[in-house]
Amino acid sequence: MPYDRDVVVSCIKRHYDLLVRMAYLDPDTILRPPPEGWSDEQLAVDTLQEWKRSDRVTDLLRHLPYLSKNMFDDKYEVYVVTEACNYLRNYGWLEDAYKKDAIRYMSPCGEGEEIPAGMIPLSQGNEATVWMIDTDQGIIWPMGPYIVDRSAPEDQPWRRAAKPQEIQQYFDELYNEIETLVTVPVPLTRGSYAWYNEMVDHRDNNAQLPKRLLKEYGWPSAFRKAEYLKALEQERLDAKQKETGRKEEAVRKRAQRRFIAVDKTYDLRSKGGSADSTEK
Template sequence: MAQPSYSRDELVSELTSYYEFLTQIYLPPEVIQHPPEGGWEHITPDFVKSFCLGKNDTVADLMKHIPYIRRTKEDDWDPWQIYGNATPVDFTSEIVLDLPSKYANESLFEPYEGSISDIPPHVFVYATIPSGYNGRYIFIDTERGTIVVADPQTGPKPTRLSDPEAADEEAWRRFQTYTFREFFSMAKEMFRKFEMIAVDRKHVHCTSPDVPEAQIYREEGVFTERYDRERCMDRLDEYQEQENRADREAQGHE
């Protein structure tokens, strides 16, 4: 098995490939914000420091060079998800850049206080729970070259690179831990097996291959040349509306 080591370029390549993969399923290509040559000009160690992120220069360099998923004011309360109930932070958006520091809206950048543990300066909080407490945080550890997936509700499910004996102040290390390649390969395979599904245009759930949404994808030929993303999304919208209507009728609201 491959042992982890940190490479910014490898992470950027794997993340870019993953986003391109998601466009084959549900993600509109136009929401992917690719960095210009040389990286995002405004993301510097001084920006990271002034924003009170508490991250080191290696994390600042990573932030400067990765692609981001657009998060505008219009979709702030319903952001795009890229893994089961996980929304990537967008350091190019007005949502972030209009804030004086992370303390104006900490839940965009860090786990809720007391939910896991403090995240150290060498770890980038790549994705957060979009709302509430049900979901996953995704961390990029630039010292070890690993990705950590943390679900505070279900607790740690250690993998070979986890540290189940980590001290409480490093509790984040107890969760599922992967090399960059392992994580993105696993995530793609979960989508292919319908163990993880975009249940509509924005929301991704870890679920069963037998759910009705998975059948819609199969009927539409996802991962084949005949697949039409927009047509499939329209069918998912229609299915969700039918489910909502049935729920309202069952509750006597219609």
């Protein structure tokens, strides 16, 4: 299928907009490019040149939106255990502190393995689904952590971990998977136990509360976002308060049992007589 930059850009924008509509992604976290695209001062063009990425790849990255919070504790996952790549200067792995190791962390291929100049990952993570875009063939290789094709040539590692798909079709399926709550966006609120905003499978325990409340508050046709977030936070706070109460009650009961045990021991010893009861 012929490569179309605008298809990729549209799919990523739509994906982020869906996560915003679901009260998961903070819209202020999305860094949107100007109409002419990110400039050389904004996009890490020199790094892309060091990585020998093609002009077509650079052009794609100029027009993509990025997330300002794509790593560490305050990040937003964009799929299950999957973070978004950010190719702007001084963001994510391209911050000065991490830049020298960026390609090792952002590329899903092993050390010493190279990918064609026309390919670029748009997502990252140790066990992520890596959205490897092939701008030469106009396809996506959704690379996972497992080998799916042991017959793939040694010099084509992306083929070992993925089967190629049409870009529009892949993101249409992903959109449907999230919209129908097969994969559930789980946002942070007060009362959360998680460290970051995560995307989880609908069977995961962490998905049960947001999945139920999303439906209760009208998702997808008449979603009441503010009410949903308020209810989600309140139920989490209530659950945490109950958990705290159970722990405090358990501590109180243990202390009470210990007091009774000590009291019984003292009582037994006191009935055993004392030193001044000896006959003279």
